[in-house]
Amino acid sequence: MRTVHDARASTASVAAALHDVASLGGFFVLQVGGPDDGWHSLARSYAAGFTDLAEAVARRHRTPEPRIDVSIAQLGHAARLWSPALACVVLHGIVPDLEGLQRADDGPALRVPRPAGWYADRLDDTSARALYRQVTGHLSALGEGLRVKVAPRLLDGNSASALAGAAHALLALRPAVRGPLTDLTTELLDTGRLAGTGVLTGPDLTFRRRSCCLYYRAPNGSKCGDCGLAGGVRRPALR
Structure with missing residues (x-):
């Protein structure tokens, strides 16, 4: 019987x-390695309630309610988690290990100090469930x-929206992966807390969620x- 250890991908x-996924730009960028100065563990940010990023949203959008700030900050963070992780699985067959992620001291950028992960086709579990655990573990914290x-x-709706947005963007950039990307995204949207949040x-x-991020x-x-309230075209300027 194979173990998770057997499925481990090489650091290289x-x-x-x-690095390849980061070349797609935008939310697909997840920095790898480099000096430790200027970064801190995401666990610290979570314990602090993501307060600094929520306050940055409040300044940028002049929002009247703290819950709007939190929602937009969480939506942006979800996009930065789902985008590189989803692309790694679809383009390279690798589920990245996100446990040790760090955040920039001065903003929302993410970094993995020591790259690690698993070959999706060597896992006993499905790649969708493995990917779901990696991302939603962070969002739960x-x-x-x-x-x-x-x-x-x-x-949960923000998480699903970020996932679907990442899939939509990846499809536009790499249309040849439509089949496996659609299959993986569909399975993810039927998994755990994402189930029932919306439909492709x-x-x-494209995606229609059943909730609202409150940006309106x-x-x-x-x-x-x-x-879920109506059809619009604008999104919050996530940072």
Whole structure:
């Protein structure tokens, strides 16, 4: 019987996959290695309630409610987790190990100091469930540390929206992976807390969620394109 240890990918393979995925730009960038100065563990950020990033949202959007700030900050973080992890699985067959992730002291950028992961086809579990655990473990820790009350299903909807947004962006950049990308995204959206958060609405992996990130309540906000309340086109300017 194979073990998780047997499925471990080499450090070089994981690093190469993450570097390739980062070349896609935007939320796909997950920094690898480098000096430790300027970074701290995500566990510290979660324990602090992601307060600094929520405050940055409040300054940028002049929001009237703390829960809007938290929601937008969590949505941006979810996008930075799902995007590189999803792309690594689809493009390279590697589930990255996100346990040791760090965050920049001055912003939301993420870094893995020592790349590690597993070959998806060597795991006894499905790649979807392995990927789900890696990402939602972080989002659960973030939710537990929040100092502001936000509906759990709103946060789950943000996670699903970030996943679908990552899949939509990856498909536009690498259309040849439509089949496996669609299969993996569909399975993920039926897994755990993502189940029931929304539905894929087209072959380009557009998504309609059943909740709302609250961005429309910001002074210059509006309903996002996947909003459960209505069809819009704008999204919060995630940082």
